Amino acid sequence: MDQQSAASRPGAYSAASKWLHWVIAIVIFFTISIGIRLGFMPEGPEQDYYFDVHRSLGVLVLAAIRVAARQTFGTPAPAASLTPFERIASTAAHHSLLALLFLQPIVGWLSMDAYRADVSVFGLFTLPHILPQSDAAYTALSWVHFTLGYLMVAVLVAHIGGAMMHGFIKRDGVLNHMLPASWGRMLDQVLARGGAANKSA
Numbered sequence: 001m002d003q004q005s006a007a008s009r010p011g012a013y014s015a016a017s018k019w020l021h022w023v024i025a026i027v028i029f030f031t032i033s034i035g036i037r038l039g040f041m042p043e044g045p046e047q048d049y050y051f052d053v054h055r056s057l058g059v060l061v062l063a064a065i066r067v068a069a070r071q072t073f074g075t076p077a078p079a080a081s082l083t084p085f086e087r088i089a090s091t092a093a094h095h096s097l098l099a100l101l102f103l104q105p106i107v108g109w110l111s112m113d114a115y116r117a118d119v120s121v122f123g124l125f126t127l128p129h130i131l132p133q134s135d136a137a138y139t140a141l142s143w144v145h146f147t148l149g150y151l152m153v154a155v156l157v158a159h160i161g162g163a164m165m166h167g168f169i170k171r172d173g174v175l176n177h178m179l180p181a182s183w184g185r186m187l188d189q190v191l192a193r194g195g196a197a198n199k200s201a
Helices: 015-038 045-060 063-071 084-115 135-170 181-200
Strands: none
Touching: 015 045, 015 135, 045 084, 084 135
């Protein structure tokens, strides 16, 4: 979508794209949090429960949802205030996240498949088995899943850090591009109050 001509790009993200972005962000947060917690939990029914939740959320996050939204609603041109480095970094972060969101759930599913564990999605259906049972494949795929998870955390930290810089330091309106309209107005009011307080101090 970054190859769209300027004339064909929408002027801003659609409301549907914005809300989908934040819903997926919340799901990703809980998926990663549960995944990290699982490493410190003893085996037993409680761990099994959180494994099921983690796997189910992972299926929801499949990047096909996000890619479909980008294809349907389009993406606006990069903000004029972005420096060349910021444009490259932003594009790299977005593409990396899309790739990770697509790969991570699939690798997790395949690792469980090699282990011969059923992956139930909120109890509604169970993903099919497509790999033969293999301890070696399970070990390798689990390591890849673990590594991709921490890589995703690193990319998310960079993405969030960049958004916060634009929102609270540069204050160039870039953060507002992905905020629902009511959230953007609230942010503008907070920043305006902060600026007024600094001037009066």
